[in-house]
Amino acid sequence: MKSLETLEVWFVTGSQDLYGEQTLQQVATNAKAIAESLHANQQIPVAVIWKPTVKSPEEIFAICQEANTAKNCIGIVAWMHTFSPAKMWIGGLKILQKPLLHFHTQFNRDIPWDAIDMDFMNLNQSAHGDREFGFIMSRMRLNRKVVVGHWQDEETIAKIGTWTRAAAGWNDWQGAKFVRFGDNMRQVAVTDGDKVEAEIKFGYSVNTYGIGDLVEVINKVTEAEIDALVAIYASSYNLMPSLQKGGAQHASLREAAKIEIGMEAFLVAGNFKGFTDTFEDLHGMAQLPGIASQRLMAKGYGFGGEGDWKTAALVRAMKVMGTGLQGGNSFMEDYTYHFNPSNRMVLGAHMLEICESIADAKPSCEIHPLGIGGKADPVRLVFNSAPGPALNASIVDMGNRFRLLVNEVLAVAPVHALPKLPVARVLWKPYPNMHTGCAAWIYAGGAHHTCYSQNLTTEHLEDFAAMAGIEFSLIGKETTLHQFKNELKWSDVYYHINKQ
Secondary structure, X not given: OOOOOOOEEEEXXXXXXXXXXXXXXXXXXXXXXXXXHHHHOOOOOOEEEEOOOEOOHHHHHHHHHHHHHOXXXXXXXXXXXOOOOHHHHHHHHHHOOOOEEEEEOOOOOOOOOXXXXXXXXXXXXXXXXXXXXXXXXXXXXXXXXXXXXXOOOXXXXXXXXXXXXXXXXXXXXXXXXXXXXXXXXXXXXXXXXOHHHHHHHHOOEEEEEOHHHHHHHHOOOOHHHHHHHHHXXXXXXXXXXXXXXXXXXXXXXXXHHHHHHHHHHHHHXXXXXXXXXXXXOOOOOOOOOOXXXXXXXXXXXXXXXXXXXXXXXXXXXXXXXXXXXXXXXXXXXXXXXXXXXXXXXXXXXOOXXXXXXXXXXOOEEEEOOOOOOOOOOOEEEEOXXXXXXXXXXXXXXXXXXXXXXXXXXXXXXXXXXXXXXXXOEEEEEEOOOHHHHHXXXXXXXXXXXXXXXXXXXXXXXXXXXXXXXXXXXXXXXXXXXXXXXXXXXXXXXXXXXXXX
């Protein structure tokens, strides 16, 4: 993934002309110091750009209009240092198309007990200035994030950093293109959906290309290109003997490399940010893209199996959000259960396509029969995933809205070897427990495909859902089925009343 450092959030401070030039100069000085401090903090992966204080409806409208058209601007951080009458903000907020974070802070951390006077009070009015600003956004029913705390508090800064990562993911979706190689897996419901509504709501497009279009590109791959990638395979992974040079199945490794090179060339030429495929539509391809999908995900592309374009797009967004953080994000599927009462767990995997970014060690490159799809044995990377806190996220089309569903989980180390299961896999325990977590997921209509994340938190995805204006449902440590089912009912009522 590319660094997020080229992206910007603009630090916009609100005031008014009432206070006089001297006070306004101090407002600007203080605001600039806060912006520069946030910019220098490593918890915020994007640039924080100070903008001059806005003091009138015209200035506010102009900065919002400028933010909308600025290519690198992914959002605005707004702060009311003094009192900024909120009617001034209506026009600008009506046209603002970028995410907004309301930073409720003040320049001084402590009250200067011995020196405080009315001049100090007139300058430092965030405690009520931000309430005026907050009212107008609530009155306008605007989605935004509110962060409260001193600007030098690391916990406060971390929340801003989380929001900027969500904004980066949202920005990446705008104008993005995802390609489906073949169509949806036949008769499957949850992986399908309304692509037109998704483009309206999310800003990305999804279009299908015939396998013949891809095969044409694959067949143009040269032997020299294949040689170079096979050498990378040999140095990056533990090749099983039959795939090594001179081995009985080395030709299959070369075919896998040819597919990967062709797929990446297709994605680059079309400026696509992700893709789907399906084993029901592989005409002209020798094997299902296994290692190709795994490695392309590791490079930052979104992926969804069986035509699942919503998950492909989500994988891409979550990879962008997680840029530079330890751990990875991968396409995932709840595959099978371990219902032992003393140690209930889910085994997550897929036929082939799990991203190596979540591997706990150097993967093994292997070839085995697939037993589905009717093609030659596919090459794939096999590994276990590291233990630790993680989450599964799924976007589902509920007909009248999209729902982003998240289940917090705890990944665990394998309790036994899996010598006859030649796929990448991860074991986890869903919160709050196996019975409640799985039941809540099913009540919510969650898909069997997800994006599994080791480095994002619920807060990242809740911020992202707010930017998208979609429903967010969490299954976490405190979830009870009674409460969760009620929340789903309340959401149904809300979205029925607010038909957006």
